[in-house]
């Protein structure tokens with residue numbers, strides 16, 4: 001956790017205080033009309049026993065939380081940066097599966113290191129849901145519905161961009177749309193071109209689309225041979 005989070009005693013360190021989290025949940029539930037969910041880890045620091053995790057969930061569930069999103073690794077409270085805390089502690093998917101077995105009525109969502117449709121399917125055999133963090137951002141096409149094309153998305157986003165003051169605020173979140181595609185680099189380059197972004201014209205998206213698609217058609221025979229990503 002970041003220093004700010006540690007100082008304020010919010011974030012992963014709260015896992016060590018399940019009664020306090022339960023109190024927060026019941027108070028929040030009194031104030032809002034929507035379901036209150038809790039996202040947490042498998043444990044903190046060197047606590048490796050499943051009983052710690054089970055007790056946390058049982059205590060918080062008793063306060064009325066019915067959905068738990070579990071980042072399937074421990075949080076190391078000191079010594080690891082937030083980024084390292086998303087990569088270094090080992091993944092413990094089996095702990096999350098076990099939670100679902102022990103609390104079949106709760107909605108258990110698994111998170112952490114999941115990067116493909118196949119992995120999603122495998123997890124769904126054990127839990128109710130899968131949350132993707134970085135992969136959804138870096139490679140959003142991973143989640144595309146069958147039959148949809150990237151061009152559909154770009155055209156719709158170009159329409160949306162017309163309603164937003166800053167084009168950059170739209171394009172910066174679309175840089176990964178062509179991730180893994182032979183023309184990924186061209187797409188990123190066109191969408192991060194400072195001069196073009198300054199003009200703030202949403203047609204930039206359509207121009208980039210045209211460039212990528214035109215090359216795609218021209219290069220079709222070599223499409224799979226290219227490695228540019």
Ligand SMILES: Cc1cc2nc3c(=O)[nH]c(=O)nc-3n(C[C@H](O)[C@H](O)[C@H](O)COP(=O)(O)O)c2cc1C
Pocket residue numbers: 039071086111112113114131132133134135
């Ligand atoms: C830039 C960034 C910011 C994040 N901020 C939060 C946050 O505020 N609260 C939180 O619970 N998790 C946060 N996370 C962690 C993710 O929600 C997720 O648990 C983690 O990235 C592991 O999932 P993944 O392997 O699918 O990315 C953040 C992750 C990233 C990359």
